[in-house]
Amino acid sequence: MNGLQFDPARPLDLIAVGRLCIDLNANETGRPMEETLTFTKYVGGSPANIVIGAARLGMRTGFIGKISDDQMGRFIRTYLQRNGIDDSQVSVDQTGAVTGLAFTEIKSPQECSILMYRDHVADLLLSTEEISEEYIRKSKALLISGTALAQSPSREAVFVALEFARKHNVTVFFDLDYRPYTWKSAAETAVYYNLAAEKCDCIIGTREEFNMMESLYNVTDADDEATVNRWFSHQAKLVVIKHGGSGSISYTADGQKHRSGIFPAKVLKTFGAGDSYASAFIHSLMRGESVGEAMRRGSASASIVISRHSCSDAMPTSDELEAFLLSNEEITSGAE
Ligand SMILES: Nc1ncnc2c1ncn2[C@@H]1O[C@H](COP(=O)(O)OP(=O)(O)OP(=O)(O)O)[C@@H](O)[C@H]1O
Numbered sequence: 001m002n003g004l005q006f007d008p009a010r011p012l013d014l015i016a017v018g019r020l021c022i023d024l025n026a027n028e029t030g031r032p033m034e035e036t037l038t039f040t041k042y043v044g045g046s047p048a049n050i051v052i053g054a055a056r057l058g059m060r061t062g063f064i065g066k067i068s069d070d071q072m073g074r075f076i077r078t079y080l081q082r083n084g085i086d087d088s089q090v091s092v093d094q095t096g097a098v099t100g101l102a103f104t105e106i107k108s109p110q111e112c113s114i115l116m117y118r119d120h121v122a123d124l125l126l127s128t129e130e131i132s133e134e135y136i137r138k139s140k141a142l143l144i145s146g147t148a149l150a151q152s153p154s155r156e157a158v159f160v161a162l163e164f165a166r167k168h169n170v171t172v173f174f175d176l177d178y179r180p181y182t183w184k185s186a187a188e189t190a191v192y193y194n195l196a197a198e199k200c201d202c203i204i205g206t207r208e209e210f211n212m213m214e215s216l217y218n219v220t221d222a223d224d225e226a227t228v229n230r231w232f233s234h235q236a237k238l239v240v241i242k243h244g245g246s247g248s249i250s251y252t253a254d255g256q257k258h259r260s261g262i263f264p265a266k267v268l269k270t271f272g273a274g275d276s277y278a279s280a281f282i283h284s285l286m287r288g289e290s291v292g293e294a295m296r297r298g299s300a301s302a303s304i305v306i307s308r309h310s311c312s313d314a315m316p317t318s319d320e321l322e323a324f325l326l327s328n329e330e331i332t333s334g335a336e
């Protein structure tokens with residue numbers, strides 16, 4: 001059992017709070033960004049990608065965030081609307097803030113990097129007054145993403161959202177989504193990640209992200225069992241540790257452990273794997289499937305997205321995911 005509860009009476013399935021930005025993915029692959037001439041524009045931001053993926057799979061979704069008062073902000077809002085994501089809680093910045101940009105470099109399938117422009121971005125100006133208790137109580141689940149904790153007032157807004165979620169039995173997913181360029185210090189990062197993680201029901205992260213959180217307490221031996229037991233002593237009922245091309249391992253508070261391998265992928269770029277994994281994983285859990293099945297679907301979604309140019313736009317529909325699962329065998333591997 002995964003221990004997660006979802007109230008079927010709630011009109012929304014999943015609300016995300018956090019970053020809405022723009023991905024500018026290099027069209028010329030196989031070369032450094034210094035030699036890139038053209039980019040394709042997509043909606044980006046880890047929580048945005050996850051919710052877009054969930055909406056593609058048929059979930060009733062919403063977003064709490066802030067966009068810039070310009071063409072980029074309007075591009076994002078239109079895209080959310082076109083994908084059936086409720087944007088009633090997406091506010092428009094009035095201070096001249098800009099939309100975060102994520103320039104991606106695809107030197108090779110294994111050598112991808114992201115250059116982030118995040119000075120004075122609108123998404124980190126989301127304030128506590130813009131977090132609606134009534135809105136959150138309409139949802140079965142809430143997704144928070146680590147980067148929204150990087151600066152005030154977004155940081156406080158996330159903790160208010162967590163409080164409302166707890167108050168109204170809204171299950172909380174925490175996708176760690178650690179992006180170093182947004183934080184001032186390792187200690188600040190670890191403190192806020194740990195404080196937020198204590199309030200979450202399901203934590204999804206890579207081994208490196210959990211190491212970052214534990215570094216504050218001089219824990220250096222990167223032991224999965226010790227990691228998950230720390231979170232089970234708080235609110236968590238399910239912890240997923242992702243291991244890139246080696247697959248993923250999940251742990252439930254009642255002592256079960258599930259390993260998942262990967263699906264073969266013609267990798268174009270590696271980023272987007274985590275967001276696509278999370279979207280299909282959450283969708284599967286919320287429709288009552290087992291943790292093992294949810295991991296299988298997450299892995300399949302990841303393989304689809306890393307074989308395509310974008311993240312958000314590449315998120316598979318239900319039909320695409322089913323077709324992929326029918327025609328591909330998961331490569332079971334000992335994900336250590
Ligand atoms: N090369 C690959 N081939 C197939 N599947 C992969 C590959 N890399 C990652 N995956 C799948 O995607 C999942 C998440 O990938 P990863 O562990 O890299 O998370 P992440 O670092 O959060 O991803 P991102 O690069 O989007 O930030 C893995 O557990 C695995 O199922």
Ligand SMILES: O=C(O)C[C@@H](O)[C@H](O)C(=O)CO
Binds near residue numbers: 274
């Ligand atoms: O989360 C970000 O700001 C970057 C994303 O927009 C990008 O699509 C990515 O890195 C996905 O993991």
